[in-house]
Amino acid sequence: MSEDGSAYDELLDRYARVVDVGNAQGLLRWDQQVMMPEGGTPARSKQLSTLSSLSHDLLTDERVGELLDDLEDADLDAEQAGAVREIRREYRRETRVPRELVERISEAASEALPVWESAREEDDWDAFAPALEELLDLKREYAHHIDPDRDPYAVLFEDYEPYLGLDTAERVLGRLADEVPPLIDAVRASEVDLPSPFEGEFDPATQEDLARDVLDALGYEWEHGRLDTSTHPFSTGTQFDARVTTRFSPEDPLDSLYSTVHEFGHATYTLGLPREEYGSPLGQSRDMTVHESQSRLWENHVGRSRAFWKHFLPALIERFPRLDGLTPGEMYAAANRVDPDNTIRVEADELTYHMHIALRFEIERDLVADDLDVAEVPQVWNDKMEEYLGVRPETDRDGALQDIHWSHGNFGYFPTYSLGSVLAAQLSAAAEDAIDDLDGRIAAGEFAPLTDWLCSEIHRPGARMPTDDLVESATGEAYSADHFLEYVTEKYGELYDL
Amino acid sequence: MSEDGSAYDELLDRYARVVDVGNAQGLLRWDQQVMMPEGGTPARSKQLSTLSSLSHDLLTDERVGELLDDLEDADLDAEQAGAVREIRREYRRETRVPRELVERISEAASEALPVWESAREEDDWDAFAPALEELLDLKREYAHHIDPDRDPYAVLFEDYEPYLGLDTAERVLGRLADEVPPLIDAVRASEVDLPSPFEGEFDPATQEDLARDVLDALGYEWEHGRLDTSTHPFSTGTQFDARVTTRFSPEDPLDSLYSTVHEFGHATYTLGLPREEYGSPLGQSRDMTVHESQSRLWENHVGRSRAFWKHFLPALIERFPRLDGLTPGEMYAAANRVDPDNTIRVEADELTYHMHIALRFEIERDLVADDLDVAEVPQVWNDKMEEYLGVRPETDRDGALQDIHWSHGNFGYFPTYSLGSVLAAQLSAAAEDAIDDLDGRIAAGEFAPLTDWLCSEIHRPGARMPTDDLVESATGEAYSADHFLEYVTEKYGELYDL
Known part of the structure; x- marks a missing residue:
């Protein structure tokens, strides 16, 4: 040798x-x-x-x-x-x-x-x-x-996204901050009302059965994973053992369902890393932006699609027979209801979500720069919520205490959520180009073509390329917010008759 | 400094x-x-x-x-x-x-x-x-x-019991091999038959509730532990988090119950180690003989006592109402039935148990000495079972494949089971001397006096003394098989009218 x-x-x-x-x-x-x-x-x-x-x-x-x-x-x-x-x-x-x-x-x-x-x-x-x-x-x-010599926040950010750089994050988050609020305003002004079809309580044990049905249907490899409950849903593990957690809200079965699908996206990325490269960077994931793109792609572009509900509604009705009579169209609408009054990030729709991130990004930048006292965070948080979404959390539990991240010392992590959502849209568009009748396949419950495409384009490369190269190699384009903005403009334009 | x-x-x-x-x-x-x-x-x-x-x-x-x-x-x-x-x-x-x-x-x-x-x-x-x-x-x-330069088996043994030495093990196991078989023979010859009161199937979920009742009653600190199931029951952890596992046999609720009590004994030792000494030998347990003395003391000297069933029978009947009418005396007899036809170590009674250990001790000594081929183990195992207990396992699952230890590479571990049982009897006798009306306290469901005595005499010293010094300090006597042989002679003499 x-x-x-x-x-x-x-x-x-x-x-x-x-x-x-x-x-x-x-x-x-x-x-x-x-x-x-x-x-x-x-x-x-x-x-x-x-x-x-x-x-x-x-x-x-x-x-x-x-x-x-x-x-x-x-x-x-x-x-x-x-x-x-x-x-x-x-x-x-x-x-x-x-x-x-x-x-x-x-x-x-x-x-x-x-x-x-x-x-x-x-x-x-x-x-x-x-x-x-x-x-x-x-x-x-x-x-x-x-x-x-550098902005400490930019340094911390690189622990979660080492290649795109804080300038890219600022540019992309800036575009979202400019272009998403007008959409939210338009939704708020719309005559259309997308009501929730859910009333009363949904038994958590049955919700858990449903979560297992969903994971089965999506192709989760149970011999390499498990589902549990935790306060804050998450996924962790290796290509041999990637676990997911979820939680159950008795009032809202979609909360648990979308948490489960989101974490499935993370776990599927982890499980798609090459097993023969375990222990090498070639067998490690490409950090948080890409990880979040996988979870958001499954949660939003798959799970919140019409096609998904065409396939999955019968399973939901089987678990909760009182929903009999619901149509896939009604479920699609319910799953995409924009609710500017919601104060909880993990329950947020695809539009207001980015305002939740913008708020955290601003607060943690100021905290790290020592421009904001820790004691003032709840006040600032609530003021910003009021400014961005017109709603004020009634408690800090629904405000500044809702997320686990800061208790882990993870400052600089939140922006990758928006960056990942944006990447999810770009990858989803590329997958639609690459896979014949992707929507039809999903409506038929065939998720393997999408999993396989993601596996070969994103998962198997591990960390061998920097983030920007990986995005370009998978989609043929540089990383940008274009696809995301196009996607939400079209989707919510149609849903809310804008 | x-x-x-x-x-x-x-x-x-x-x-x-x-x-x-x-x-x-x-x-x-x-x-x-x-x-x-x-x-x-x-x-x-x-x-x-x-x-x-x-x-x-x-x-x-x-x-x-x-x-x-x-x-x-x-x-x-x-x-x-x-x-x-x-x-x-x-x-x-x-x-x-x-x-x-x-x-x-x-x-x-x-x-x-x-x-x-x-x-x-x-x-x-x-x-x-x-x-x-x-x-x-x-x-x-x-x-x-x-x-x-030393017998490799003696060296391996010291990984599990570093102080008593293989010569002590041989001496004590030798006494058991001499003095227990005549007792087993006498039981076999006795006219007395101690039948099992259990017929039909016992729902595993109800058995699990029962296991939790038992742990509650014994004083298991749930904020520092948990109960799960595994193929092979075990306990593991630290003074902050000592977990137990059990398993459920649908035919025999006592199997799970005594596994649970056994592992409770281990966990209670671990939880009794001084928390302020976590990370130091002063906060570590005194190896396997002493650990096993704690599990066997709770399993046999507490769990298989008349007093235990006086207290605990109502809880059993509440979980399994079809047992209504059983008396504590009948349960005591059922829990102490000697069954020389049983081939499974973890299901063995207090007498035949030591023959199971003798067999493993002999086989693993020969394996380590390379005096026995691995391929021949099942044959030798079955021959020895026939010689010692007059029964031949029908499968290797019930024979040489029943225990997990060798798959961990733990050769030299088995003898500590008998050494621990022997020590349990010595400690039990000392606790009876030290605690006023111990039997009455147990019959009243008061387990704290015993836990406290064990904690101060055995748990809190951690590993600060060698095994023999610890035994002498706790009991005022040198380590010996006397108390064990006295205990089984009296107990089984009375039960079987010998």
């Missing part, structure tokens, strides 16, 4: 251990949110913190630096070059952050989770504020270590 | 990371047996193997050796000295084993688990044999690294 070859192999072996530790952390976190008894927190915090620092030590080992130097001018093929590029990027970030700080962040985040949970339960922002302040301090320090 | 003090603190900090990694492994294994989808095995094997090698690297770090040297003649108090003694013992063992071997053992064990599961399901010893052979080879190599 050539010297380059053995340096490459050693680098990949070392990186595989980092991946294993990361996946162990993922399982410990899944367990903490889904299975762990409450009293387990102190030990779990310590375990997660130790794994964080071990992962840091493994990645920043001197030998990794030497191997990366050795490979600087090596003769690598495109795949190898992609793997080395990713490891180098991660190495550079990690070497700048002291291990003690990594540990402190992990421990603080782990301790903040139950604090947030009970603060949310009690509707008590002040109970959460000190934990949030500590996490902000730690994350500012973290960003400063990585690059003291 | 003195130099000794700072060396001690640094040593303990380093050791705490080893404990965290070990607990992360414990959670990954719990998940693998309780929650993980089948397809997750390849990634989980790699994760466990990486954590094994990391734990090995952390413990065998040169700096740990330096700190241990620094502390060799240091002025430490008794607790500190105990902690250092434990770390030194583990360090010495681990430094002798190459990391690659640790990884290979972990990976092989992780891969062997599903192989064993399906071999057991299919009753196919040959399917399991290659995995077992590989694990034996690896464990022989492991023992050779630790001490090439």
